[in-house]
Amino acid sequence: xxxxxxxxxxxxxxxxxxxxxxxxxxxxxxxxxxxxxxxxxxxxxxxxxxxxxxxxxxxxxxxxxxxxxxxxxxxxxxxxxxxxxxxxxxxxxxxxxxxxxxxxxxxxxxxxxxxxxxxxxxxxxxxxxxxxxxxxxxxxxxxxxxxxxxxxxxxxxxx
Numbered sequence: 001x002x003x004x005x006x007x008x009x010x011x012x013x014x015x016x017x018x019x020x021x022x023x024x025x026x027x028x029x030x031x032x033x034x035x036x037x038x039x040x041x042x043x044x045x046x047x048x049x050x051x052x053x054x055x056x057x058x059x060x061x062x063x064x065x066x067x068x069x070x071x072x073x074x075x076x077x078x079x080x081x082x083x084x085x086x087x088x089x090x091x092x093x094x095x096x097x098x099x100x101x102x103x104x105x106x107x108x109x110x111x112x113x114x115x116x117x118x119x120x121x122x123x124x125x126x127x128x129x130x131x132x133x134x135x136x137x138x139x140x141x142x143x144x145x146x147x148x149x150x151x152x153x154x155x156x157x158x159x
Contacts, residue, residue, distance in 0.1 A: 002032075014043040030062045031070050049081040061102075071101040087121040109139035129154045 002023045010016045020037040037055040044050055054077075059070035079093035093115045101107040118130040131152040139145040 047083040051079040053077045073099045089119045091117040
């Protein structure tokens with residue numbers, strides 16, 4: 001980070017929200033990245049946590065104003081976390097991202113992502129997770145859109 005300002009507020013025991021303002025540089029194409037983000041978390045019950053987030057990001061070239069890297073990006077996201085058992089948690093989430101690039105014929109695209117995660121704490125130091133993610137990208141450029149399905153199983157051992 002070049003710098004970051006963050007405000008975290010807990011107005012009630014089960015509510016938490018955070019506002020972030022971040023400036024950073026990208027590499028290898030040096031650009032200035034400015035991000036404004038808001039996150040909200042609500043614990044509806046001991047087993048249910050609801051989360052929502054919104055973010056705006058602007059990327060501007062530093063060295064070369066003709067640099068086509070950069071543009072604006074908007075993202076909104078929601079997640080539902082459910083503790084199924086003492087050591088098992090499930091998470092269902094959806095995110096929508098809209099991006100507009102720079103240049104003579106800027107790329108514009110929307111990405112819709114649905115994600116399901118399953119976490120299991122087998123012992124105090126051993127855990128596993130299963131992830132399924134379906135992503136659909138709709139772009140104004142030919143051959144730039146896609147549909148993707150990801151399955152991932154992770155085993156984690158902490159020391």
